[in-house]
Amino acid sequence: MEKTTIWVLLSFLLFSSFLFQIHAGNKQTHALNNLYRAKWSPNSAIDTGHFEPPQHINDSSILSQEGLKTNDKIDRLPGQPYVRFDQYGGYVTVNETAGRAFYYYFVEADPTSKKSLPLLLWLNGGPGCSSLAYGAMQELGPFRVNSDGKTLYRNDFSWNHAANVLFVESPAGVGFSYSNTSSDYLNCGDASTAIDNYVFLLNWLKRFPEYEDREFYISGESYAGHYVPQLANLILYYNKMANRTIINLKGILIGNAVINDETDSKGMYDYFGSHAIVSDEILDRIRKYCDFSPNTTKQSDKCIEANGDVSSNLGLIDIYNIYVPLCSKRILTPKPKPMSKAIDPCSNHYTYVYMNRQDVQEALHANVTKLDHDWEPCSDLITKWNDSPATVIPLLRELMKNNLRVWIFSGDTDARVPVTSTKYSINSMSLPIKTPWHTWVYQGKLGGFAQVYEGDLTFATVLGAGHQVPSYKPKSALGLVTHFLSGKPLNASRY
Numbered sequence: 386m387e388k389t390t391i392w393v394l395l396s397f398l399l400f401s402s403f404l405f406q407i408h409a410g411n412k413q414t415h416a417l418n419n420l421y422r423a424k425w426s427p428n429s430a431i432d433t434g435h436f437e438p439p440q441h442i443n444d445s446s447i448l449s450q451e452g453l454k455t456n457d458k459i460d461r462l463p464g465q466p467y468v469r470f471d472q473y474g475g476y477v478t479v480n481e482t483a484g485r486a487f488y489y490y491f492v493e494a495d496p497t498s499k500k501s502l503p504l505l506l507w508l509n510g511g512p513g514c515s516s517l518a519y520g521a522m523q524e525l526g527p528f529r530v531n532s533d534g535k536t537l538y539r540n541d542f543s544w545n546h547a548a549n550v551l552f553v554e555s556p557a558g559v560g561f562s563y564s565n566t567s568s569d570y571l572n573c574g575d576a577s578t579a580i581d582n583y584v585f586l587l588n589w590l591k592r593f594p595e596y597e598d599r600e601f602y603i604s605g606e607s608y609a610g611h612y613v614p615q616l617a618n619l620i621l622y623y624n625k626m627a628n629r630t631i632i633n634l635k636g637i638l639i640g641n642a643v644i645n646d647e648t649d650s651k652g653m654y655d656y657f658g659s660h661a662i663v664s665d666e667i668l669d670r671i672r673k674y675c676d677f678s679p680n681t682t683k684q685s686d687k688c689i690e691a692n693g694d695v696s697s698n699l700g701l702i703d704i705y706n707i708y709v710p711l712c713s714k715r716i717l718t719p720k721p722k723p724m725s726k727a728i729d730p731c732s733n734h735y736t737y738v739y740m741n742r743q744d745v746q747e748a749l750h751a752n753v754t755k756l757d758h759d760w761e762p763c764s765d766l767i768t769k770w771n772d773s774p775a776t777v778i779p780l781l782r783e784l785m786k787n788n789l790r791v792w793i794f795s796g797d798t799d800a801r802v803p804v805t806s807t808k809y810s811i812n813s814m815s816l817p818i819k820t821p822w823h824t825w826v827y828q829g830k831l832g833g834f835a836q837v838y839e840g841d842l843t844f845a846t847v848l849g850a851g852h853q854v855p856s857y858k859p860k861s862a863l864g865l866v867t868h869f870l871s872g873k874p875l876n877a878s879r880y
């Protein structure tokens with residue numbers, strides 16, 4: 386009975402995600418909604434307690450990487466335009482006994498600058514979504530897939546202009562990453578993901594020793610609002626344990642990030658209300674009858690009814706960017722459509738087709754064990770999540786206390802983890818303001834608005850961008866990451 390109740394409570398989100406699956410193939414919403422549904426269920430088995438580093442990382446996790454880098458060099462991807470920078474792709478074993486390996490795709494900066502630029506890791510969220518599907522192929526990577534599903538075009542604002550960029554499909558069960566112990570797919574959660582990510586990094590840095598001492602930054606979006614501070618925390622912890630810099634972490638950058646369940650949820654409904662997606666009357670009922678505090682186990686019938694009314698307004702909009710159309714036809718074109726700067730709403734489909742081609746997988750050194758399932762933008766294998774803290778704010782505080790740079794950005798046309806949520810979450814930290822709210826510009830163009838807090842936390846909006854900020858505002862996003870990496874504040878408007 387109670388389970389049904391909660392299912393109904395969140396059914397509006399599920400309802401919208403079904404539409405995404407049918408019309409757009411965009412499964413990121415689906416993954417996040419499943420998690421929330423499970424978290425808020427009265428019989429939830431999900432541990433929402435605080436994230437704690439494990440006491441010990443077994444040395445046997447660090448394996449010889451001899452000769453592996455050379456094998457991972459990618460000659461050229463099918464349908465790829467000519468480029469000067471180097472690309473690598475391959476597997477890193479994160480647990481030998483289980484036979485668990487993460488797939489990575491690494492794009493270096495231009496040969497003339499790669500030695501001086503930092504190393505930047507990018508993680509997508511979900512949980513269960515692929516950094517290759519979104520980050521690399523639709524957001525900040527050097528290429529995007531054409532509408533023919535077999536050729537690529539350049540992204541002029543690729544983040545490898547600012548850093549050497551590493552994309553990882555994490556945890557096992559996402560994209561090309563896998564485990565030979567299939568029960569691993571049912572034992573996923575924040576803690577095991579963080580440990581595997583950490584072991585991945587230790588091994589990867591051994592494979593690419595020239596990056597071992599390099600300044601290192603971690604970035605990501607959406608549910609990576611959990612992954613990024615958790616991994617950063619592990620790095621800090623093990624550096625301290627060893628009394629030396631094992632990984633030279635300098636900062637984190639998270640966008641439209643899941644940070645704090647209570648404020649994230651309130652902010653989502655407030656965004657629906659303030660953007661005329663639901664009526665004031667419905668919003669009033671949500672505010673009055675729903676309780677999003679961490680320990681809530683049951684919502685009132687009136688809250689459930691109000692949610693139903695929210696649901697009926699969401700069917701035809703892209704909740705990830707309320708001003709763009711949904712993908713209406715998931716079909717390829719024989720010849721590539723001319724692509725505009727903004728991403729094609731059906732690009733998820735083009736990417737899906739491209740990544741499932743055998744010649745592409747061979748070029749990427751992916752799927753070498755011939756997995757028994759397709760490559761999917763968000764995993765079908767991961768159907769259960771064991772632990773997900775209600776908040777990562779204590780981790781952000783810890784990072785700031787250790788003088789790491791923390792930047793939080795928000796594409797302001799996303800309704801799923803919207804700018805209102807991020808503002809409420811940051812406000813709940815009650816940080817003193819260092820630089821008051823101002824417009825920020827990049828190369829003479831308005832990028833958005835920003836505010837800097839004491840303790841080196843920058844909050845920046847990206848005007849007109851949806852959830853996947855670099856997809857919608859590639860130039861602003863490159864400006865943002867460039868400033869983040871250089872540690873120089875965003876440029877205020879001269880007006």
Ligand SMILES: *[C@@H]1O[C@H](CO)[C@@H](O)[C@H](O)[C@H]1NC(C)=O
Pocket residue numbers: 443444445482
């Ligand atoms: C490390 O892991 C290996 C394999 O799982 C195990 O045989 C060994 O006892 C572990 N060592 C420690 C110190 O935990």
Ligand SMILES: *[C@@H]1O[C@H](CO)[C@@H](O)[C@H](O)[C@H]1NC(C)=O
Pocket residue numbers: 443445446480481482483566569
């Ligand atoms: C490897 O993964 C298994 C789960 O499949 C886990 O029980 C084991 O502790 C892990 N080993 C190490 C060394 O982390």
Ligand SMILES: *[C@@H]1O[C@H](CO)[C@@H](O)[C@H](O)[C@H]1NC(C)=O
Pocket residue numbers: 478481483484485486565754
């Ligand atoms: C998984 O099993 C396949 C087939 O036995 C093997 O080739 C592969 O190396 C294993 N993966 C890992 C990470 O051990």
Ligand SMILES: *[C@@H]1O[C@H](CO)[C@@H](O)[C@H](O)[C@H]1NC(C)=O
Pocket residue numbers: 628
């Ligand atoms: C850590 O290293 C520093 C310098 O190498 C040394 O002075 C200090 O005693 C070490 N601390 C611990 C707890 O080992």
Ligand SMILES: *[C@@H]1O[C@H](CO)[C@@H](O)[C@H](O)[C@H]1NC(C)=O
Pocket residue numbers: 678679680
């Ligand atoms: C929620 O429960 C935890 C323990 O599970 C407790 O520490 C916390 O104070 C509770 N929060 C609220 C708002 O009641």
Ligand SMILES: *[C@@H]1O[C@H](CO)[C@@H](O)[C@H](O)[C@H]1NC(C)=O
Pocket residue numbers: 560561741743746752755756757758759760761
């Ligand atoms: C791996 O390759 C097999 C055989 O070609 C294919 O059926 C499967 O869809 C591929 N899986 C992934 C994850 O790429």
Ligand SMILES: *[C@@H]1O[C@H](CO)[C@@H](O)[C@H](O)[C@H]1NC(C)=O
Pocket residue numbers: 826827828829876
């Ligand atoms: C930002 O401002 C600095 C000095 O105020 C200027 O040198 C730089 O060109 C500006 N950068 C951009 C991207 O506008």
